[in-house]
Amino acid sequence: MPWAEKIRPVLSAYPMAITPYYLSLIQQDEENDPLALQCIPDLKEISVLPNSSADPLNEDGCMPAPKLIHRYPDRALAIVTKTCANYCRHCNRKRFWKTPEASTLKNRLGKMVRYVADSPKVREVILSGGDPLTYDDGKLEMILASFAAIRHVEVLRIGSRMPAVLPMRITKDLCRMLKRYRPLWFNTQFNHPAEITADATRACNMLQEVGIPVSNQSVLLKDVNDKPAVMQHLLYGLQKISVRPYYLFHCEPVKGCGHFRTDIREGLTIMEELRRHCSGLALPQYVADLPGQAGKVPILALSKSIKNDLKEHQDFFDNFE
Ligand code: SF4
Incomplete structure (x- = not known):
């Protein structure tokens, strides 16, 4: 067939x-190319696995306004679009891909902005999706300006995979516009x-040059980056x-x-290897995102070798009051 x-x-x-750019990075003759695994559909996506859910974080249950997720007191996440340049096969919001937008952007944005304006504890708004950078600069600026105009909103954040899947989207014009909304992460x-x-590299540097810090949130993915050497190469x-x-989810x-x-346990083994080889500046926090306000929980465990190291240096700790 x-x-x-x-x-x-x-x-x-x-x-x-899949963007033509991302497609061009795939090694066609490799059977399990790690980039292909992230974007080429696989029959395994429709096999039913126990204990899985379309929305395990219960995001849909934490929406006081349509598509505005409010899980923590100080920040809210606005799903401003369901569209992405690449549809990542591992996406935790793939439940949205097939559902049409219920109303226009202006209408949805109005309700989100009203909710945030009425929630004085919210000091940070995260534009997410989907990928907010699928909008043109004008629409994106309208969204940023609407939230920035709320007096108690101190920080804006954009979550976008464009630097990895369509770096040409990061243009001088875009950066000039984004610069006006700093502090923007x-x-x-x-x-x-x-x-x-x-x-x-050029895309990330352009953002950094206008004073926008760029952080990375990877997902630990089987056969993509679940080997210490691959992860070390990525972090370096x-x-x-x-x-x-920033995070390894x-x-x-x-x-x-x-x-x-x-x-x-595999994730912990990778993290331990990384800890032994990489500088702290290159180390992300390995976390599990849990439903509700539990949020992002660091996954930590003391392996046998760490316990031995600690035991060996017990004197060091005993000398502290
Ligand atoms: S870019 Fe983000 S939201 Fe879009 S498919 Fe990929 S992981 Fe999901």
């Missing part, structure tokens, strides 16, 4: 979008060192382009993503 026929049932549940998602290209690459490795039990999940 031709490949397109075979994956038709996957596409009817979870559509496909930019979080992106590089998951594999092969994504750190000259184009991606990020550090070299001045992008701060344990892959959540999202319906359609089960084949990307690793065991937490």
Whole structure:
């Protein structure tokens, strides 16, 4: 059966979008190319796995206004679009891909802005999606300006995968516009060192040059980056382009993503290897995102070798009051 026929049932549940740029990075002759695994649909996405849910973080239950997630007192996350340049097969919001927008951007934005304006404890607004940078500069500025106009909103943040999947979207005009909304923080998602290209470097540097710090949130993905050497290469690459490795997310039990999940013990082993080899500046925090206000919980465990190291240096601690 031709490949397109075979994956038709996957596409009817979870559509496909890949930028020509990202496609060009895939090594066609590699069977399990780590970039291909992140964007090419796989039949495993529609196999039913126990304990998975379309919305394991119960985001849909934490929306006081349509598509505005309010899980923590001091910040709110606005899902400003459902569209992305690439549809990442491991996306924890893939439940949205097929659902049409209920109303116009202006209408949705108005309700979100009203809620934030009435919530004085919210000091930070995160534009997320989907990918907010799929909007043109004018629409994006309208969104930023609407939230920035609220007196108690002190910080804005954008979550976008564009530097990794379509770095050409980061233009001089875009950066000039974003600069007006500082303090503005930019979080992106590089998951594999092969994504750190000259184009991606240029995109991140352009944002940094206008005073916008860029951080990275990777997801630990089976067969993509679940080897210490691959992860080390990624972290060193990020550090070299001045992008701060911020979080390494344990892959959540999202319906359609089960084949990307690793065991937490594997994640801890990787983190321990990294801790032994990488400078603290290159180390992300390994976290699990949990439903409700529990939020992002650091995953920590003392392995045998760390316990031995601590035991060996007990005197060091005994000398402290
Ligand atoms: S860019 Fe982000 S929101 Fe869009 S598919 Fe990828 S992970 Fe999901």
